[in-house]
Amino acid sequence: MTVSWALWIGASVAIAALMALWAIVRHLQGKACEIPATSDLWSGRSYACPDCGTAMEAGWVMLGKGAIWSSRDKGPPGAFAHIGSALPNTISLSLRPAANMAWRCPSCRLLLIDHSKLVKPARQGGTA
Numbered sequence: 327m328t329v330s331w332a333l334w335i336g337a338s339v340a341i342a343a344l345m346a347l348w349a350i351v352r353h354l355q356g357k358a359c360e361i362p363a364t365s366d367l368w369s370g371r372s373y374a375c376p377d378c379g380t381a382m383e384a385g386w387v388m389l390g391k392g393a394i395w396s397s398r399d400k401g402p403p404g405a406f407a408h409i410g411s412a413l414p415n416t417i418s419l420s421l422r423p424a425a426n427m428a429w430r431c432p433s434c435r436l437l438l439i440d441h442s443k444l445v446k447p448a449r450q451g452g453t454a
């Protein structure tokens with residue numbers, strides 16, 4: 327095998343991988359529900375920690391490659407879990423990425439995530 331032939335195969339594999347990644351990203355973006363940040367998003371959304379019962383702190387969470395969840399029966403996600411298997415509305419690929427509303431209990435270190443939607447960051451001076 328010549329070096330140029332090996333380079334051609336390597337480049338083809340790299341291009342195919344990029345196209346597959348692009349297809350996954352397009353698919354995820356098409357399924358995502360992104361809404362603008364407004365202060366009324368938080369009204370009526372207070373939760374007590376399921377462990378200690380104190381009020382959870384409201385905030386935002388951004389999940390790098392999405393929330394990859396697996397049922398207890400199936401066991402933890404494996405090393406080959408990928409963004410295509412992430413829960414809906416847990417990945418934002420925008421330059422100004424959207425985030426999930428979340429609540430946490432700092433003492434118990436429990437996190438509650440709303441992934442019914444992604445919330446786009448407010449423009450300057452936003453109060454959400």
Ligand SMILES: [Zn+2]
Pocket residue numbers: 375376377378379380431432433434435436
């Ligand atoms: Zn707690």
